[in-house]
Amino acid sequence: MRGGHATPKPDAERRTAVVVGGGISGLIAARELAAAGLAVTVLEASNAWGGCVGSHVVAGLRLDSGAESFATRSTAVADLARELGLADKIVAPHPGGAWVQLPDGPQELPKTGVLGIPANPWDPEVRRSLGLAGAIRASLDRWLPASVGTSSDVTSVSSLVRTRMGKRVLERLVSPVVGGVHSADPALLDVDMVAPALRAGIRTHGSLAAAVAAQRNAAKSSIAGAASAPAKAGSAVAGLRGGMNTLVDALVADLRERGVQLLSGQHARDVVKTQEGWQVAAGNATYDAGRLVVALDGPAAVGLLEKSLPELSRLRPAPGPLVSLVTMVVDLPQLDGRPRGTGILVAPETPGIKAKALTHATAKWDWLADEAGPGTHVLRLSYGRREQAGGGADLVLDDDSLLAAALEDASALLTVPVTQADIVDWDVVRWAGALPFAAVGHKQRVAQVRQLCAAAEGLTVVGGWLAGNGLAAVVADTRAQLGVERADGSPIL
Ligand SMILES: Cc1cc2nc3c(=O)[nH]c(=O)nc-3n(C[C@H](O)[C@H](O)[C@H](O)COP(=O)(O)OP(=O)(O)OC[C@H]3O[C@@H](n4cnc5c(N)ncnc54)[C@H](O)[C@@H]3O)c2cc1C
Incomplete structure (x- = not known):
């Protein structure tokens, strides 16, 4: 130097x-x-x-300000955590699962998917979400040759899902999840970047559903090796006690x-x-x-x-989209019942909701609920979704407007009125371009x-x-x- x-x-x-x-x-x-x-x-x-693995303190609680979990489809993160002496801190989220807000109302998000793609279209949760016609179309995937969707002309997440399982799986399951995780329309995203190894899995296992099931099984065994293996190892993600x-x-x-x-x-x-x-x-x-x-x-x-x-x-x-996160710590015992499980993803065309996702962090992570104490809840709403290639369409709101939107959205999504008077403390974190736009x-x-x-x-x-x-x-x-x-x-x- x-x-x-x-x-x-x-x-x-x-x-x-x-x-x-x-x-x-x-x-x-x-x-x-x-x-x-x-x-x-x-x-x-x-x-x-x-x-992006940041932290902030809201109402005296140290919270993740960016990434708050990791995918368990491989042992990569769990191995690193173990090497760093954090093996006994690896935790599974609360098994309640997440929901999805569709234009026709809320539904439980099937727990057996990868990026919302179901491992079994006839699983009762999936069947409920897709309807009979949607489930029949999705199960066609089993009969299609493995070459369908794995050729070089299928390039986006939406083209893969639509080709193999149809429009309803795309719109009702995949778009909300992809929007929540990648802040972008699945039609814009490279399938091999966003769903790694899934197309190879179709070639190996014969169908998209079977490829998803294989990834989910790999996730189970990866996390089961942890010193404190979560009781229910069916989750596709895990976290760390104390936050990522x-x-x-x-x-x-x-x-x-x-x-x-x-x-x-x-x-x-x-x-x-x-x-x-x-x-x-x-x-x-x-x-x-x-x-x-x-x-x-x-x-x-x-x-x-x-x-x-x-x-x-x-x-x-x-550049990646601008993602704004509004975190609110609220005193609201009505939320103790976890009205929307660990959180809710919002389908893009859902009227009246600006957020793309709400994480009910105290419902998702038991360690955080213990720290927050009874009746106190941590809600995190995220805003900003890339709908067009090339960018330019990012939602830009000042902090006060974001808070107003978050109160309105949280009330609608959780079906419990969340008002300014319930707030103990709040914060806005903006991630500009941090999510890669693949x-x-x-x-x-x-x-x-x-x-x-x-x-x-x-x-x-x-x-x-x-x-x-x-x-x-x-x-x-x-x-x-x-x-x-x-x-x-x-x-x-
Ligand atoms: C809001 C949000 C939520 C997320 N949630 C999850 C999640 O729950 N689970 C999950 O698995 N992943 C999640 N991710 C994605 C995950 O966090 C990222 O994939 C990962 O952290 C990226 O790490 P990175 O080192 O590539 O980049 P970054 O984390 O972006 O690190 C790049 C660093 O470079 C620094 N830098 C930039 N320019 C310069 C310069 N010129 N000189 C020096 N330093 C510079 C930046 O300040 C930054 O610290 C989330 C991401 C975001 C934004």
């Missing part, structure tokens, strides 16, 4: 690495590099670690123990390739290292690297980005825009990207 900060000079004998971005992918990359013996510096623009943000605390503590230099408030603004490796300019300092990891969102990563790798410019992804064709773009970056010596690019949205994808992919190099015999340097 030159100028600015008086940071200790790394041991001249040790290979050096700079990681740009202190979100979950950057922190994991730093851990892998430190474990391989490198002297690592992490540069984070904000003053908080963890990126405690994973970041544990990672940061682990990195400090390993001697990693963690520098927050350091916005990287320039990167150049040097003879010895890479040089990053951030704040009023420059950082030299043999190894560079860029762990940012897609547009920021391309912006930082395009001077060194001009061909990256044409692969710049569209537009159709993104999977191919990812392969091209990876190819370009692999050709630049000493560079690794990681993060949700390449791995796919969600902690399960990001954790597994980041470790694979750094691990692969070691397994290949081309060591991390």
